[in-house]
Ligand SMILES: Nc1ncnc2c1ncn2[C@@H]1O[C@H](COP(=O)(O)OP(=O)(O)OP(=O)(O)O)[C@@H](O)[C@H]1O
């Protein structure tokens with residue numbers, strides 16, 4: 001569904017992505033891992049067409065996004081939901097207005113219909129009674145969940161999550177992971193999830209990709225990933241990996257757990 | 260990769276460059292920024308005529324500008340008028356033409372100072388706050404969020420601010436002009452031996468439709484300039500700019516607006532008086 005082909009991106013002299021390839025098949029949940037500053041957020045912004053690639057191509061099915069006109073791009077974007085790392089809520093609007101933003105801009109729903117959808121989406125992310133608060137009155141974790149509700153409001157086909165569980169308590173984390181899995185199973189949504197949280201990665205990911213120095217270091221299903229003998233990858237995966245993985249009888253994992 | 264190292268060198272070595280090259284670098288920056296600002300200006304014009312126009316956003320901006328600036332504009336106008344009246348009377352008296360003080364005050368206020376004071380107040384208040392708001396939205400990724408949701412930021416953010424400024428500047432100019440004439444009248448009539456109805460009659464005799472037209476044309480152009488500069492400065496900040504970037508952009512916006520207003524005033528005077536022959 002989404003293919004990133006040989007994409008490079010620099011900021012000044014800083015090389016962020018260096019010939020990256022990535023395939024996101026329809027209906028899969030691809031988890032992207034990588035150290036801080038490897039360009040995971042930049043990758044999501046490139047896919048959403050927010051910043052231009054320096055070289056390479058990004059395809060959505062059979063359209064290459066850099067060739068789209070502004071209007072066509074805006075049409076495509078209505079099918080994409082994006083959760084920003086910083087949530088990026090509009091701070092001049094209430095929570096309800098934030099969540100209803102796309103409905104307000106692109107549909108002719110009445111106020112009641114919009115409010116109903118807003119309530120529904122806020123309930124999905126386990127937030128109630130915050131409709132009339134401003135983003136500044138929310139905690140970091142609440143803001144993130146409002147951002148998620150806003151990304152879901154237009155029932156997107158593709159959802160880009162930038163660290164959906166960072167800064168949330170364990171209970172909410174589990175709920176968000178459950179929500180991501182549900183969207184995948186029930187609605188066949190295609191998702192890209194950037195995360196450092198291995199619990200989350202292993203519970204939502206159907207495919208996993210590790211970025212390192214601007215390229216793909218490894219990719220595969222979760223089972224394949226834990227069988228790849230690569231110190232950089234395993235160091236990352238084992239840190240904070242869930243118990244059921246740490247306890248597995250896996251020769252490769254054993255060597256790295258020892259260290 | 261080369262781009263950054265080049266700019267780095269030119270930044271570090273900027274002070275050691277010979278004066279002519281320094282001027283060249285500065286001039287190059289000014290010209291390229293002006294070009295980008297005009298690009299945004301034309302995009303805005305295109306988006307204005309592309310339906311739908313979101314009236315609620317426009318009304319919100321109109322009220323914001325009007326409510327925020329009306330009192331300041333009136334007070335500034337009134338005192339400027341008083342100063343003009345006093346100075347005018349003192350300067351004209353030795354030539355025994357102090358009767359012309361009404362003409363002096365009214366013509367200066369209507370054609371020059373009314374639009375100018377209003378524009379100065381709005382550049383400081385509205386232009387700067389537009390830049391602060393948009394650049395904050397930029398660094399907190401709110402503008403990215405708009406785009407991701409399929410909304411054009413120029414249409415959603417720039418168009419209402421641009422239209423509101425363009426409409427409100429002439430509107431507020433009418434207030435500052437009346438306040439200015441009122442100030443001149445008050446000063447001259449209370450402090451000096453000038454007859455009130457004589458002042459008003461003189462004022463009326465020396466004001467033409469052309470003068471009002473000049474005032475409104477100037478005010479409209481100043482309004483466009485303030486909004487265009489405010490929005491451009493807000494958008495042109497890099498996402499990596501942070502709070503410091505917002506501060507720099509905001510002061511930059513006010514200063515550039517003030518200078519642009521002065522230059523624009525001169526150019527418009529030339530066009531309106533010398534070429535079109537308005538009085
Ligand atoms: N707008 C920008 N201007 C300049 N540099 C940028 C910009 N955006 C990102 N970068 C740089 O690109 C690199 C990658 O940033 P990015 O935010 O994608 O990292 P990340 O992988 O998401 O890290 P984290 O896990 O901490 O969120 C960083 O070194 C950052 O400094």
Ligand SMILES: [Mg+2]
Nearest residue numbers: 040041085162
């Ligand atoms: Mg990031």
